Amino acid sequence: MLSKIRDEWRHFLPYVLAVVVVIILIGRRFIMADASPPVAMLDEPTEDFSVEEVEEDTFDEKADIVVEIKGAVARPGLYELEEGARLYDAIQRSGGFLEEADDRLLNLAERLEDEMSIYVPYEGEVEFEIATETPKSSSEEKEQKININRADANELMQIPNIGPKKAEAILEYRDRVGKFQDVRDLLEVSGIGEKTLQNIEPFITVK
Secondary structure (H helix, E strand, O other): OHHHHHHHHHHHHHHHHHHHHHHHHHHHHHHHHHHOOOHHHHHOOOOOOOHHHHHHHHHHOOOEEEEEEEEOEOOOEEEEEEOOOEHHHHHHHOOOEOOOEOOOOOOOOOEOOOOOEEEEOEOOOOOOOOOOOOOOOHHHHHHHOEEOOOOOHHHHOOOOOOOHHHHHHHHHHHHHHOOOOOHHHHHHOOOOOHHHHHHHHHHEEOO
């Protein structure tokens, strides 16, 4: 009886071993699948930060500008200001005007641009352009100058430092002596000295 059972067991043994091998392989595959990262997680889309979005965020911020301030201010130098700043802001950042500053031709409401160079003249100096511009031709400068041999009182009073009294004195000199031969002839006019002549000379002509 035992020998018969043993013979039957030997007959089924290869099948049993095959089933065991299959179970081991299937179990091993499940173990490896658990150890590897889930495919779904790898395929999940991550948050996309495109170049265009970054650039838009950057340009939304106010860009800074750098301007140079020279002349009659407390602290001349380079200053960084927000885009859209005015000349007034730059003057304040530089400590304000000195007492001897001549700010008559400065437009404090002017909007500044990057790389501008601002010069604040001292009293008695020849005026400078606020911003760097294309130099004007000599013919353009002559057209802008006032001819003191032809100007009436109102035109003469458009010259810096020339008020009603000095304009009247110039007209009286012209009537009494004749035309000015040189701008230095103005020193013969009552109330006009070397300092006044130095201030008005860039704005007048006798020809």
